[in-house]
Amino acid sequence: MNIEILMKKRFFLVLAFMLLIFLFENGFVSAVAGVIPAFHEINFEPGEVHNLAFNFINEDGLTLEVYAEGPFSEYVSLDKESLVGGGSVKLKLSLPESYDTPGRHRLLIGARPVQESNGIGIVANVQGVIFIDVPYPGKYAEVELSTANANLGEEVPIRVKISSKGEESITASTLVEIRTSDGKFVEEIDLGTTEIEPDGFIELVYKLLTKEYSAGDYIAKALVNYGETVEKESLFRLGRLFVDVSNYSTTFKKNKINRFEIEAESYWNNVIDGVYANVSIKGYPELDFLTPSLSIEPWSKKTLVGFFDSSEINGDTLEAKIVINYEGEATEKIVYLDAEDEFDYLNYVAIVAIVAVVILYFIFRKKHEKKKK
Amino acid sequence: MNSENILMTVAVIAVVVAALGAGFTYYVVNDYRNALTGHATSGDIDLEVQAAALINFTTDSIDWGVGNVTNTPGSATLDTAAGTVTGGSWNPVSEGFVVRNIGNVNLTLSLVTGKNSTTFIGGTNPEYQYNVTNIDVGSCVNSTGFDLGTYYSVNITSPGTRVCDVFQFVDGSDRISIDIRLVVPSDSLTGALTDTMTASFAAA
Numbered sequence: 001m002n003i004e005i006l007m008k009k010r011f012f013l014v015l016a017f018m019l020l021i022f023l024f025e026n027g028f029v030s031a032v033a034g035v036i037p038a039f040h041e042i043n044f045e046p047g048e049v050h051n052l053a054f055n056f057i058n059e060d061g062l063t064l065e066v067y068a069e070g071p072f073s074e075y076v077s078l079d080k081e082s083l084v085g086g087g088s089v090k091l092k093l094s095l096p097e098s099y100d101t102p103g104r105h106r107l108l109i110g111a112r113p114v115q116e117s118n119g120i121g122i123v124a125n126v127q128g129v130i131f132i133d134v135p136y137p138g139k140y141a142e143v144e145l146s147t148a149n150a151n152l153g154e155e156v157p158i159r160v161k162i163s164s165k166g167e168e169s170i171t172a173s174t175l176v177e178i179r180t181s182d183g184k185f186v187e188e189i190d191l192g193t194t195e196i197e198p199d200g201f202i203e204l205v206y207k208l209l210t211k212e213y214s215a216g217d218y219i220a221k222a223l224v225n226y227g228e229t230v231e232k233e234s235l236f237r238l239g240r241l242f243v244d245v246s247n248y249s250t251t252f253k254k255n256k257i258n259r260f261e262i263e264a265e266s267y268w269n270n271v272i273d274g275v276y277a278n279v280s281i282k283g284y285p286e287l288d289f290l291t292p293s294l295s296i297e298p299w300s301k302k303t304l305v306g307f308f309d310s311s312e313i314n315g316d317t318l319e320a321k322i323v324i325n326y327e328g329e330a331t332e333k334i335v336y337l338d339a340e341d342e343f344d345y346l347n348y349v350a351i352v353a354i355v356a357v358v359i360l361y362f363i364f365r366k367k368h369e370k371k372k373k
Numbered sequence: 374m375n376s377e378n379i380l381m382t383v384a385v386i387a388v389v390v391a392a393l394g395a396g397f398t399y400y401v402v403n404d405y406r407n408a409l410t411g412h413a414t415s416g417d418i419d420l421e422v423q424a425a426a427l428i429n430f431t432t433d434s435i436d437w438g439v440g441n442v443t444n445t446p447g448s449a450t451l452d453t454a455a456g457t458v459t460g461g462s463w464n465p466v467s468e469g470f471v472v473r474n475i476g477n478v479n480l481t482l483s484l485v486t487g488k489n490s491t492t493f494i495g496g497t498n499p500e501y502q503y504n505v506t507n508i509d510v511g512s513c514v515n516s517t518g519f520d521l522g523t524y525y526s527v528n529i530t531s532p533g534t535r536v537c538d539v540f541q542f543v544d545g546s547d548r549i550s551i552d553i554r555l556v557v558p559s560d561s562l563t564g565a566l567t568d569t570m571t572a573s574f575a576a577a
Contacts, residue, residue: 031431038424038477120434
């Protein structure tokens, strides 16, 4: 077992090494820019010293100016002022004895190009971030709520993350309310009471059963009380296997091959493959057509396209039946298309030409009569 | 020394040797235990993935070549979003800067240029604008007050204009395009006109 683990570790190491070689060989040569790690996170402790590093990547040969920007930048000392192409920057952050503004602060350590490119070019000013959390006086909590879409009958995960960002620990009671999108109460879930130390957090996970629900949109609202109440909302959708005709072509041109578009909207939380439409035009069965089939991503729209020849169609309005087929199901819709008023440029030019000839005729005749006189 | 004493001495030596042997055996077996297969023990695989802020400029320059305003007096419009040049003899360019988030964290993205329309193009009523659009749906969650798909005059004041509060890294939603539109008047500056747009990005 241990040899197996050892081999797996070696395999990952070799794989990581090969990946690095591949990236350096193929990716980082030209226009890739970045910083690793993307960020550091620290909690503010008065007088504490942090030694941190960022590794910057940019175009070969590009001179970069290294800088610190934003809150706490005056407490940073950098080990270098510039880089060429990229490289590691080490820094020392000596936090002050006190800081007046509580909350999360964003200190940027950047490497920006100091040379211009030729023509109109774009270059990257790469910035590593140091997130510094300064505690709030007394008790303070931050709440994050997340949900996920599901299909009707499936479980919906509800996650509530409570972070204690104050100087004192908190005792937090958590409730989650579920309402429909139009505000109608559905149920309330008690996630209990928890004590959280300063700088600590807890993540409460609940799996919502949806067998008794209807398909549609819902709002989950977390209410976290720790002396004060913090509220957070998150929208989630319960899907059903249904594809709607959300839009379609409403006009057609006479005596032409017409493009007919049907916008199909999925209300299902999975990809639906093989969606196609069958369109029949009332009174003209020979013009029935099928669209090519395609896949629709969850909760998204796709346009199905087909063509029909209107040269044999009489009248200015068409009645068409759209049938969207998917996963053994079908959605039908009767629609009406109006003939477009076409502007006939040939007729227009002919009329203008005739009028012009008539006017010219009268002008010449008048001139001719004057000469005679 | 009688035979009993001799026997006792041998026995004591034997016991000491046996004890030493047992100890040595235990030590050797213990040392090899970790290398033996078939020895059942628990094992963890630890893996730490570092957050990396990385972008790739798939297209990092726009070059309309050499040309002039043919619509004189007047101006020419060069637009990468439309892929057209009107009123001028430059080569049309149909692709703006293409930026992809190839890291594993969401980013913020701001844009600033080195020059404005007057210093870059010059002349009467020049225009130097940019327009950010998603190539992949949802790649850029725009900042308040900045609309995707709309041309804005460039900003030369650092740190520039925050265009994306969240530039996503998820595959399939990680590419944006920055198109450029220039209006070059017939009395513009001449020669090679150059400027650099700087894209500042950091973990969101």
